[in-house]
Amino acid sequence: MNIEVWQGDITGLDVDVIVNAANESLLGGGGVDGAIHRAAGPGLLAECQQLPELRTGVRCPTGEVRATGGHALLARHVFHTVGPVWRDGRHDEAALLANCYWQSLRLAEQMGLESIAFPAVSCGVYGYPLHQAAAIAATETMTWQKSHARPSRIVLVAYNAAAFKIYQQALANAGPVPEQVAPVLASFAGGFAPAH
Numbered sequence: 001m002n003i004e005v006w007q008g009d010i011t012g013l014d015v016d017v018i019v020n021a022a023n024e025s026l027l028g029g030g031g032v033d034g035a036i037h038r039a040a041g042p043g044l045l046a047e048c049q050q051l052p053e054l055r056t057g058v059r060c061p062t063g064e065v066r067a068t069g070g071h072a073l074l075a076r077h078v079f080h081t082v083g084p085v086w087r088d089g090r091h092d093e094a095a096l097l098a099n100c101y102w103q104s105l106r107l108a109e110q111m112g113l114e115s116i117a118f119p120a121v122s123c124g125v126y127g128y129p130l131h132q133a134a135a136i137a138a139t140e141t142m143t144w145q146k147s148h149a150r151p152s153r154i155v156l157v158a159y160n161a162a163a164f165k166i167y168q169q170a171l172a173n174a175g176p177v178p179e180q181v182a183p184v185l186a187s188f189a190g191g192f193a194p195a196h
Contacts, residue, residue, distance in 0.1 A: 003141050003154045005167040006117070010157045011039035014074040016113035017151075019065075019104050021121045022080040026051060026059040026066060031124040032159075041072040048080070063099035065107055077113070079104045083122030086129065094136060097122055101140035108151045117155035120163060130163060134170035142174050 010018050010032060020036045023029050026048040028037040037044055047068045051059045060066045065081040081104055084096040100121050108116045118137060122128035134156075141154045156171075158164035 002152075003138075003145065003156065003171060005158060005164055005171065006155050007158045007161065007164040009035070010117055010119050011035055011073060013117045013155065013157070015115040015117045015153070015155060016075065017067075017077040017079050017104075017108055017111075017116045018070075018073065018075040019100075019116065019118045019121070020078050020080045021119050021124070021126075022060060022082055024058045024060055024062070024082050026080050032119045036073070036078060039073055040070060040078065043071040044068060044078065047071075063096040063103070065100065065103045067107060067111070075117070077111070079107060079116075081121060083126055083128065086122065086127040089132075093122075093128065094132070097128065097133060097136050098140050101137060102144065105141070105144045105148070105151065105154075109148055113151050115153040115155070116151045117157050119157050120159065130166055131170075134163075134166045135173065138167070138170035138174040142171070 018036065021032050023033065028034055028045060048059070051066055053059055054061065060080055060082050062082045062084050065079050068078050068080065070076045070078055081100040083100050084093040086093055101118065104116065120130060120133060123130050123133050137156055145154065156167050158167050
């Protein structure tokens, strides 16, 4: 079991599932959401359109997750999670963001998946401060791995060198489990937009 920090484009990862920082409609958007839809091809949008709306324009409420196939991606599945829009930190943002990670990990376990990759959920246009979001990502993933066997590999994807360092520091601050944490730097050419 390990948690990795990886720098690069999440759409190129060969893992069982990549997590998409989606909006409630699940019909694509900017940042990592748009990048995943472009890389997966039109089949992903078509599958998302088939997911039931809970109310007009909402297929996945904030803090929840929905699963689709990976289509043209190397990843076999895409988990779409909707992170909170940052307001001031006093509107349950931390709990909602933590739930994005926990629900995604729980679904991966239920589906028997071994590897999952997360972008910086809510840190793009949704405005969540990266240092705080990284701390939540590190805490939730490390807490999960202490009591669950699957997924055995968790990847926190940093979109640039600064985010990579922030994730590494967040993992170091979250607790001493050096045998489980394996920071990996694997950057490649090409720009990458942050998640929602």
